[in-house]
Amino acid sequence: MAPARCCVPGERLCSLEDCAPGYGTYCKHGYIFSSLSGYVVKKTDNGLMPVISVVRDTDSHLLPDVGAIVTCKVMSINPRFAKVQIMYLGTTALKNTFRGTIRKEDIRATEKDKVEVYKSFRPGDIVVAKVISLGDAQSNYLLTTAENELGVVVAHSEAGATMVPISWCEMQCPKTHMKEPRKVARVQPEFLQT
Structure with missing residues (x-):
């Protein structure tokens, strides 16, 4: 689970067909958007649909x-x-x-x-x-x-x-x-x- 990229609130992350929404996200019109400033993380559990989240690590509170x-x-x-x-x-x-x-x-x-x-x-x-x-x-x-x-x-x-x-x-x-x-x-x- 490595941070992929930075994002800001309201940024479109991906389609609901590609991932499930996780922490720090919201859904609108078939897409997943960021609700936080932080890092985008995509995690797959047991071959299920990946979950996309936005997290803040110890340094990202400096956004x-x-x-x-x-x-x-x-x-x-x-x-x-x-x-x-x-x-x-x-x-x-x-x-x-x-x-x-x-x-x-x-x-x-x-x-x-x-x-x-x-x-x-x-x-x-x-x-x-x-x-x-x-x-x-x-x-x-x-x-x-x-x-x-x-x-x-x-x-x-x-x-x-x-x-x-x-x-x-x-x-x-x-x-x-x-x-x-x-x-x-x-x-x-x-x-x-x-």
Whole structure:
């Protein structure tokens, strides 16, 4: 009984003709769907129809859930959203990375119509965000940075230096002193390294 792959709630696993539903699943329209975030396990007993289940092992409780604070890396941006790779849940590294999306309207809490994605994030930035939706098998986790504590925490300038935040919307390169726009996170004291 080895974990086969990760799944999220609502993901279609297989047909009822292929397997019997087990723990962490539900049936709808002749198919078996996952009701949990976890690992898909297929088990056959005595030559009977295999039972498909979704389980959480000791590490899989580290799957992002709605309301969780995550740390992610910006992979690409376009005028409507930023695509990210979720690497940490809280301060714990995830076994598997997950894809996420930060939509233009979820970047800031105010003046949402004036937000420009390229002035908030750049590919390579490290961002602290909150999960607002789990998505499904075809889409990503939906994330938000619309709180003061959320946003870019690490960014590199074109000169390759780690930039320093100078306001909630700008970071500065210590080498060239060039300023670049970002949606900067106000890091809470408990997350600062001593």
